[in-house]
Amino acid sequence: MGGTGRTDDGRGRLGSVLSGLAVAVGCVLFLGGFAWGAVVYKPYTVPTDSMAPAIGTGDRVLAQRLSGEPVRRGDVVVFSDPVWGDMPMVKRVIGVGGDTVACCDKDNRLTLNGTSVEEPYLRSGDGAGSRPFGATVPDGELFLLGDRRRTSVDSRGHLMDAGRGTVPVSKVTARVDAVAWPVGGVLERPQTFADMPGGISEPGPVRTVVTAIAAGVVLILGGAAHGPLSKLVGRRRKARA
Template sequence: MQRRPGRKRGIWAIVLLVLGGALIAGPIVFVSGRFTVVHQYGDNMAPTLAHGDLVVLRTDTSALRRGDVVIYDPGTWGLKGPFIGRVAALGGEHISYAMGDKVLTLDGQPLDEPYLNGLPGDGGVAFDVAVPQGKVFILGDNRGNSADSRFHLDSSGGTLPVSAVTGIEQPQRTLAYVAPGLAVLTGLFLLPVGIGLGIAALVVRRRKPVPAGPVWGAVHVEQP
């Protein structure tokens, strides 16, 4: 039995189209379920984040660490968010600042903050907070222009429940960030190749129709 012209091209076209579609759809579903994207409005996180910057955050906050840039809900402060800030202290830690000091202290030790814009005490607010378990103390990198935990000390010492943190900034060079993008690019490359092979298969079939063969079950009758 003779094969249809362009059959191999047609099979490869289907394979590439299915694979390309999967490589595009899969990462989109993965990213939409595990990441969120927000814009930074304001200068409270300068110079780390500038006004208008796009920030990618993972929605799994179970691995929250001190120093993470996060998006959070300031509802317990009576404010409408979300806001973006940096986790300065976690539950069980003691963070403080006295006017005139050059650094903040964490558990009695100087806190290294290389990301700051200006001085740690900019904003003119002293504080001395023992962060309860299950809570976080959040500060902006631009202390002179950040409505953060320092200005809500009357509400649990300015701390927020960990549940108020809804996203953690995803470093752009990690595998979880790069791999989905590479998969989508590969899918975008495979789709036009698959479409091209499919078109080529149709062209070949039209130019070379399948030769007519015997009809199964036909009975040969001799003419008298």
Template sequence: MDHTKRQPGKPGWRFVFLALALAVLVSGLVRSLWLDVYFIPSASMEPLFNTGDRILVSRTDFQSAPIRRGDVVVFDGRGSFAPLHSGAGPLAEALSSAGHWLGVMGSDTTYVKRVIGLPGDSIVCCDAQQRLTVNGQPIVEPYVHAGDAPSDQEFSVSVPAGRLWLLGDHRSVSADSRSLLGAPGGGMVRMDKVIGRPVQIIWPLDRFASVARPPQVATTTTKDGQ
């Protein structure tokens, strides 16, 4: 009698297991093709993103509209911002990957920055008014963290074909393309390494908000053309 009573429970557990497996499979498919979740581990993109924010990233936005100056992008930094191998053990890498996938910790190889230079652009810091210039024209940067200079580091770079020049909005604390000027590749990121565009802050709930795509970074000129 006891054995007979336990029989109906087995199909139920089997159904739960299959449902969970299907949910993980569908979630993985969605996150690899359309939308993914990323954890913001630092203050480098303040005030847009705070440390601890979870953001929803669209993998398809740039398929219909090309990347432009001023866009915020999430990208794979391996080969540019990050080393090809972290040097961590297999277990540590597995735990890190799981935490990254669950959106509870950052990744050592995934970054979020703002596009300042497109292929063919020349970017210089800084002009007499301490502004960045792109192709000889000063640019307007309303997104830069209050109190920060456009850059405390002088540079003059030309962006090659298929690459991007990227900076954080919180310039005084951001490790970005400027930090790699002397490294192979000079801090340039391949365009095919871009994962997508942040479209929504989903956590914490008091910061739940959409992330609008900004207009292309504008240039400004004075009356005498300087």
């Protein structure tokens, strides 16, 4: 019986050490994930439905702060421009410097440099727009559209402002990676633009950040539960003895 007691004590000490280690590692992952996310991402609330169905009115999005990374076609970006009201706005990049954007072909699709563009992020039946337009994007500027083309106020409505309607790349502060609330998941980069010059942007680290935080929570809860569970098992063993 003495040998069994020593074995149980040894297992108990090992379990305590492992549970403490799990909590410590969990805290590192949890706090580190939050810190990393706070450095890389900034939350925004989208006030309109101009980006529906991907982003709805009042949705909270996580936007990756940009510090020199190139902005590519298909990116959903946060920007602020005096011509547009000098407040944070969220739109999708359709054209970059040198592109010619026009509406529309016979199937009501946008054309980009003369080629019709499939836009899977649009709501069925929304189409590219109801009024014809055309614009050549100056170097260093972006042509931005909302996904809900029928109601969005975007580059189309500003074509007469300062003779352009485009937005300087320097006005873009972040790129939307995910809808945080209500939980909508990661915004996938549209493959529509993948074969065009420059391709599409690389996904941000939002999945890694969320995984680190979730793993931290699991380890903290699992490690913290070891003590109470061990005591419960011990009491049951004594009761059976």
